[in-house]
Amino acid sequence: MSAPAHLVFCRQAVDREGDSKQINFARLRMARSTANSLDSDTSARLYVEHADELRRFLIGVLRDAPLAQDCVQAAFAKLLTHGGGVRAESRKAWLFRVAYHEALAVRRRQAVGKRVLEQVGKDGESLASGIQNDAAETLVSRETIDGVRRALAELPQNQRDVVRMRMYENKTFRLIAAELDIPIGTALARMRTALKKLRQRLESE
Amino acid sequence: MSGECINNEDLHWFAVRYRLGELSEQERARFEWELGENQAAREALAKAVALEAAVTICFQKTSLPVRNAVSFRWAGFATAVAVAVCFAMLIPFFKFDPQKSRQVGEREATPRLHALAFAWTEAGAEMADASFNADGLSWGIDLHWEVDGADSSADVFSADAANETLSGAAFVEEERAGDYAALEEAAGDAGWMLVALSGMQTLANSETSGSETPGDESP
Numbered sequence: 001m002s003a004p005a006h007l008v009f010c011r012q013a014v015d016r017e018g019d020s021k022q023i024n025f026a027r028l029r030m031a032r033s034t035a036n037s038l039d040s041d042t043s044a045r046l047y048v049e050h051a052d053e054l055r056r057f058l059i060g061v062l063r064d065a066p067l068a069q070d071c072v073q074a075a076f077a078k079l080l081t082h083g084g085g086v087r088a089e090s091r092k093a094w095l096f097r098v099a100y101h102e103a104l105a106v107r108r109r110q111a112v113g114k115r116v117l118e119q120v121g122k123d124g125e126s127l128a129s130g131i132q133n134d135a136a137e138t139l140v141s142r143e144t145i146d147g148v149r150r151a152l153a154e155l156p157q158n159q160r161d162v163v164r165m166r167m168y169e170n171k172t173f174r175l176i177a178a179e180l181d182i183p184i185g186t187a188l189a190r191m192r193t194a195l196k197k198l199r200q201r202l203e204s205e
Numbered sequence: 206m207s208g209e210c211i212n213n214e215d216l217h218w219f220a221v222r223y224r225l226g227e228l229s230e231q232e233r234a235r236f237e238w239e240l241g242e243n244q245a246a247r248e249a250l251a252k253a254v255a256l257e258a259a260v261t262i263c264f265q266k267t268s269l270p271v272r273n274a275v276s277f278r279w280a281g282f283a284t285a286v287a288v289a290v291c292f293a294m295l296i297p298f299f300k301f302d303p304q305k306s307r308q309v310g311e312r313e314a315t316p317r318l319h320a321l322a323f324a325w326t327e328a329g330a331e332m333a334d335a336s337f338n339a340d341g342l343s344w345g346i347d348l349h350w351e352v353d354g355a356d357s358s359a360d361v362f363s364a365d366a367a368n369e370t371l372s373g374a375a376f377v378e379e380e381r382a383g384d385y386a387a388l389e390e391a392a393g394d395a396g397w398m399l400v401a402l403s404g405m406q407t408l409a410n411s412e413t414s415g416s417e418t419p420g421d422e423s424p
Contacts, residue, residue, distance in 0.1 A: 152260070164264050167260045196214075198256060202256070
C-alpha cells in the first residue's frame with residue numbers, strides 16, 4: 001500500500017485544562033506506509049499528553065526554544081512512521097529517547113557550523129541563550145507559577161536569597177558565596193535544600 | 206560510560222546543575238549518559254526547566270531592585286518640588302492688582318500709555334491670554350501668559366497696528382459697529398482686552414475731535 005508523498009495532519013484536541021488546542025503536524029513526507037506506522041488519533045493524544053514536557057526536556061538539552069520545538073516535531077514525525085511497533089506503556093520513554101538523540105544530532109550540527117564560522121572569521125557565538133524571559137511563561141502553567149510563589153515565600157530568607165541569586169540573577173555559586181560571605185559548599189547546600197522543598201511542594205499540589 | 210546510575214534524589218540535583226551549567230565535564234558526561242538510558246533522568250531535566258522558568262517569573266514579577274526603587278522616589282519628589290516651584294513662580298502673574306497697574310501706567314510719560322493703563326484697569330482682571338509687544342507696535346492675543354507682558358512698556362502705541370495684529374473677522378466687524386457687548390461676546394475670553402482697546406480707540410478719537418464722551422464710536 002502506497003502512501004501520499006505529503007501528509008498533513010491538523011487535529012483539534014482537548015488538553016487537560018479543557019481548552020482546545022490546535023495540533024498541527026505540518027507536512028510529513030512519507031515514502032511508503034509501514035507496518036510500524038501509528039494511527040493519527042493515538043499520535044494526537046500522545047502529543048497533547050507529552051509535547052509540553054518533551055519541549056521542556058529538549059530546552060534543557062539544547063538551551064534554545066525554537067530548536068527544541070523543531071526536535072519535538074521531528075520526534076512526533078518519527079512516532080507516526082515508526083511508533084506502531086512500540087508498546088503503549090513504553091511510548092513516552094521511546095518518544096523522549098528519540099527526541100534526545102535528535103537533540104544530540106542538532107548539537108553536533110551546531111558545533112560543526114560554529115567551527116565553520118570560526119574558520120571564516122565570523123562571530124561563532126551560539127544562538128542559544130537559554131530561557132528568555134518572555135518565553136518562560138510558555139513553559140509553565142499559571143498554577144505552577146502560583147505554587148512556586150507560595151513555596152518561595154515559605155523558604156527561609158537565606159535559601160531564598162541563594163535561589164534568587166542563582167536562578168534569577170544568574171550568578172555563579174562561587175560569586176554567590178563571595179557576596180554572602182559563606183563557603184561555596186554552604187551555598188550549594190542551601191540551593192539544594194531549597195530546590196528539594198520547591199519540588200516537593202509542586203509535586204504535592 | 207559508567208554503569209552506576211545516579212540515585213533518584215541526586216538525579217534532580219544533577220538535572221538542575223546540568224541546566225544551570227554547573228556540572229564538571231565528567232559529571233556532565235555521566236548525566237548525559239543517564240539522559241540516554243533513564244527516563245527518570247529525562248523527566249527530572251524537564252522538571253528542572255519548569256522550575257527554573259517558574260522561579261524566574263516569580264522573581265521577575267514581584268521584585269524591584271532597591272536601587273531603582275530609591276531613585277524612583279527621589280525622582281518623584283524632585284518632580285513634585287519642581288512643579289510646585291513653577292506654580293509658585295506663576296502665581297504672582299495671575300494676581301491682578303488694579304492699583305499697581307494704574308501706578309505703572311501713571312509712571313509712563315506718554316498720554317497714550319496712560320490711557321491704555323486706564324482702559325486696562327477699567328476693563329477687568331483677566332490677564333491669562335494677552336501679551337504686549339515691547340516695541341509697542343502691536344498687540345498679540347497669545348494663549349500663554351508672558352512674564353514680561355505685565356510690566357512691559359512702550360513708547361508708541363498704535364491702534365491701527367493693533368487692529369491689524371488681532372486676528373478674527375469678528376473683532377473687525379464688531380469694532381466697526383462700536384458695540385462693547387458685541388465685542389466681548391464675539392471675542393470670548395479675550396473680550397476684555399478688545400473692550401479695552403476699543404475704549405482706548407474711543408479716547409484717542411475724543412482727543413482728536415475734542416469730544417469727551419466715551420462710547421461715541423464711529424463705524
